[in-house]
Amino acid sequence: xxxxxxxxxxxxxxxxxxxxxxxxxxxxxxxxxxxxxxxxxxxxxxxxxxxxxxxxxxxxxxxxxxxxxxxxxxxxxxxxxxxxxxxxxxxxxxxxxxxxxxxxxxxxxxxxxxxxxxxxxxxxxxxxxxxxxxxxxxxxxxxxxxxxxxxxxxxxxxxxxxxxxxxxxxxxxxxxxxxxxxxxxxxxxxxxxxxxxxxxxxxxxxxxxxxxxxxxxxxxxxxxxxxxxxxxxxxxxxxxxxxxxxxxxxxxxxxxxxxxxxxxxxxxxxxxxxxxxxxxxxxxxxxxxxxxxxxxxxxxxxxxxxxxxxxxxxxxxxxxxxxxxxxxxxxxxxxxxxxxxxxxxxxxxxxxxxxxxxxxxxxxxxxxxxxxxxxxxx
Numbered sequence: 001x002x003x004x005x006x007x008x009x010x011x012x013x014x015x016x017x018x019x020x021x022x023x024x025x026x027x028x029x030x031x032x033x034x035x036x037x038x039x040x041x042x043x044x045x046x047x048x049x050x051x052x053x054x055x056x057x058x059x060x061x062x063x064x065x066x067x068x069x070x071x072x073x074x075x076x077x078x079x080x081x082x083x084x085x086x087x088x089x090x091x092x093x094x095x096x097x098x099x100x101x102x103x104x105x106x107x108x109x110x111x112x113x114x115x116x117x118x119x120x121x122x123x124x125x126x127x128x129x130x131x132x133x134x135x136x137x138x139x140x141x142x143x144x145x146x147x148x149x150x151x152x153x154x155x156x157x158x159x160x161x162x163x164x165x166x167x168x169x170x171x172x173x174x175x176x177x178x179x180x181x182x183x184x185x186x187x188x189x190x191x192x193x194x195x196x197x198x199x200x201x202x203x204x205x206x207x208x209x210x211x212x213x214x215x216x217x218x219x220x221x222x223x224x225x226x227x228x229x230x231x232x233x234x235x236x237x238x239x240x241x242x243x244x245x246x247x248x249x250x251x252x253x254x255x256x257x258x259x260x261x262x263x264x265x266x267x268x269x270x271x272x273x274x275x276x277x278x279x280x281x282x283x284x285x286x287x288x289x290x291x292x293x294x295x296x297x298x299x300x301x302x303x304x305x306x307x308x309x310x311x312x313x314x315x316x317x318x319x320x321x322x323x324x325x326x327x328x329x330x331x332x333x334x335x336x337x338x339x340x341x342x343x344x345x346x347x348x349x350x351x352x353x354x355x356x357x358x359x360x361x362x363x364x365x366x367x368x369x370x371x372x373x374x375x376x377x378x
Contacts, residue, residue, distance in 0.1 A: 006240035008231075008289075011303060013069055015292050016285060018302030020065040021309040025347065027059030028148070029320055029330070029340050034119040040331035042339075052336055058263050063151065064223045064281040066313075067158060071227025074162050079232075088159055093140070096152055098358060099314040100138065104145055107322065114324045122321045148317045151220075158224040165225050166232075175233040182229055183278070186222040190275045219275045226278055239286055240293065251290050258287030311351035319346045 030052050033041065042049060077083035107126035114123040125145055136142035140152030172178055197206040205211045230236060243251050262284035270276040292299045305312070319326040320343050330343045 006237045006244065007234070008072070008236040011299075012236075012289065012292070013073065014306030015299050015302040016065060016069060016288065016306070017309040018304065018306035019288055020062040020069075021305055021312045022302075022344075023059040023065075024062035024313060025059075025316055025343055026340060027056050027062060028317055029343050030056030030336055031059060032056075032120070035122055035321055036331055037117040037327060038119065039117070040328065040334055042336050043334040044336070054267055058267055061262075061266070061277060061281060061284060063220060064277045065285060066151075067155075067220045067224040068227035068230070068281050068285065070155065070158060071162055071224040071229075072231035073227075074159065074224075075166060075228045075231025078163075078166055083163070085159065085163055089156055092152070092155055092159070095310050096140065096149075096314065097138075098354065099311065102354065102357070103315065103318055104134075104137070107145065107318075111323050117324055117327065122327075123324065125322050146314075146317055146322065149314070151313075154218070154220055158221045161221055162224050162228055166228055175229065175235065178229045178232070179226075182222065182226050185225065186219065186275055186278050190219055190222065219277055222275070223278050223281055226282065230282065235282075236286070236289060240289060243290060248294055252294055255287040255290030255294075258283055258290070262287065305348075308348060308351040308355075311354050312347045315350045315354070316343060316347040319343060319350070 028035075033049070033053065036042070042052065044052065074083065074088075077088075104126075108129055112126045116123050133142065133144055137145050137149070140149070140156065143149040143152070169178060169181070172181075196202050243254065246254070262280045266276065266280045270280075292302070320330050320339075321327065326346060330346070331339050333339060333342075
């Protein structure tokens with residue numbers, strides 16, 4: 001069966017990243033009322049606020065989508081003989097440091113003295129400088145400057161464990177066996193091992209950094225492994241080929257139903273249990289892909305945001321949580337739609353500024369003598 005026409009492409013990856021980053025902004029602007037300045041809480045009835053927080057809560061699927069795409073991409077890179085473990089980790093840090101070395105100095109220079117504007121501890125991230133804390137954040141060990149930068153160390157662990165998983169299972173060659181294996185690993189690592197560390201003989205493991213990061217993967221890393229399975233067996237390609245014989249209307253209905261089902265089961269049936277995202281994420285992504293195949297202009301919009309998604313991920317919470325003047329600019333209207341669109345606009349502009357800033361630096365660097373230039377890794 002020829003399914004090359006339906007392959008999950010780089011454009012698909014960008015579009016899915018675009019959807020994910022829009023959901024991330026939704027999650028961080030609507031799911032945490034304690035982080036919103038007390039003077040600018042949303043002016044909505046209690047029932048409306050409850051539903052708004054539910055929608056925002058589902059937005060956390062964004063991280064699982066990024067993890068899933070990371071695993072899928074790793075599988076494709078290994079198959080194409082383009083995977084290098086240290087280079088992949090270095091590229092992650094390189095992108096992280098591009099934002100770190102701009103926004104952390106800005107935090108200490110301009111936002112070290114801020115009023116206590118929310119119930120959560122958002123205002124004092126840059127109140128005191130500590131060299132040890134700086135190094136911990138620089139390496140990704142800690143995320144005290146930006147609480148949402150925790151993903152750096154999780155992604156590093158996911159890359160390492162994902163590459164080990166791929167090579168250990170390379171000869172299985174059965175999609176059902178590997179799917180069952182990942183589901184079993186998820187139950188074992190997310191449920192069994194945490195319970196094991198509560199037993200007296202094993203409770204010292206709970207304080208071991210290597211154990212918690214590498215030997216007790218969380219639901220995010222298990223989703224990364226499931227992305228590897230989808231990449232190895234071209235599952236998205238087969239699903240798209242399966243639905244290709246249906247009419248456009250029927251594919252649109254199926255796509256919408258899959259998205260609604262993902263939301264309903266995660267928020268209403270599973271009670272927002274994180275480990276069920278292993279199943280919910282590919283269901284949601286399949287629904288999105290079916291709709292994207294039918295929508296040319298929305299796809300281009302999502303692809304645009306997908307190209308900026310890494311910068312947007314790393315910067316947006318400074319504007320809605322940590323830099324007070326921007327926080328006020330986002331939430332001043334007390335309207336969730338206006339707040340979301342304002343956060344989106346500021347984050348996009350900041351992402352474009354970062355790209356332009358480093359592009360100018362590269363132009364400047366090209367004028368340096370050859371022996372002073374820093375060469376890019378190939």
